[in-house]
Amino acid sequence: MTNTRVAVVAVLSLVLLVPVWAKTYKSTYPVACGDLWSAVKDTLGNPDNHYEVLASDDTQMHADYNVKHAAHVTVTGAILQRTNKVTLVPEGAAICEMQVVSNWSGIEHNDRSDFKQRVDESLAKLKAAAPSQPTELVPPPK
Numbered sequence: 001m002t003n004t005r006v007a008v009v010a011v012l013s014l015v016l017l018v019p020v021w022a023k024t025y026k027s028t029y030p031v032a033c034g035d036l037w038s039a040v041k042d043t044l045g046n047p048d049n050h051y052e053v054l055a056s057d058d059t060q061m062h063a064d065y066n067v068k069h070a071a072h073v074t075v076t077g078a079i080l081q082r083t084n085k086v087t088l089v090p091e092g093a094a095i096c097e098m099q100v101v102s103n104w105s106g107i108e109h110n111d112r113s114d115f116k117q118r119v120d121e122s123l124a125k126l127k128a129a130a131p132s133q134p135t136e137l138v139p140p141p142k
Contacts, residue, residue, distance in 0.1 A: 025100045025112045031123070033088045033096035037061045039123035040086055040098070049118055054083060061088035067111050084111055 029036050040063065044051045050068040057063070064085050085101040098119065102112035 023102065023112075025102060025116075027098045027100075027116055028091070029096050029098065029123070030094060031096055032094055033061055033090045035126070036096045036098060036119070036123065037088055039119050039126055040088065042122040042126065043115065043118045046118075046122075062086065067114075084115070086115070 037058070040061075041056070043049055044053050044056070044063060044065055052066040052068055054064040054066060055062075062085070064083050066083055082103045084103065087099045089097045089099060091097050098116070100112050100115055102115065
C-alpha cells in the first residue's frame with residue numbers, strides 16, 4: 001500500500017511540475033508577419049510534419065498544436081508530451097518575431113528546433129514559389 005501511495009505522489013508531482021519545463025523560444029525574421037504566418041500554417045498543415053493543430057487564430061497569428069511522435073525512446077518523453085504554442089509578434093513593417101512555447105519531450109525529440117527548421121524550410125519554399133515583383137515601367141520624360 002505504501003509503494004502505491006509513493007507512486008501516486010510521484011506521478012502527481014511530475015504532472016504539477018511539467019509546466020516548469022516549458023520555455024518560450026524567440027526567433028526574429030526579416031519578413032512581414034503575414035508572410036511568416038503563411039509559413040507557420042504551411043508547416044502545421046503538412047502531414048509529413050506530424051502536427052495536430054488544436055487551435056489557430058489568423059488575426060492573432062497564434063496556434064496551439066501537439067507533436068505526434070511515432071515512438072518515444074524514454075518514458076519521460078511519453079509522459080511529458082504536451083501542447084506547444086506559436087505566436088507571431090510584429091516588430092515593424094518587415095520584421096517579425098516568432099515565439100514558440102515548447103516543452104522538452106525527451107532526448108530523442110527537440111520540438112522547438114524541429115519546428116523552427118520546418119518553418120524556415122516552408123518560408124524558403126513559399127518565397128521561391130512567389131512571383132517576382134513586376135518592375136514598374138516609367139515613361140520617358142517629354
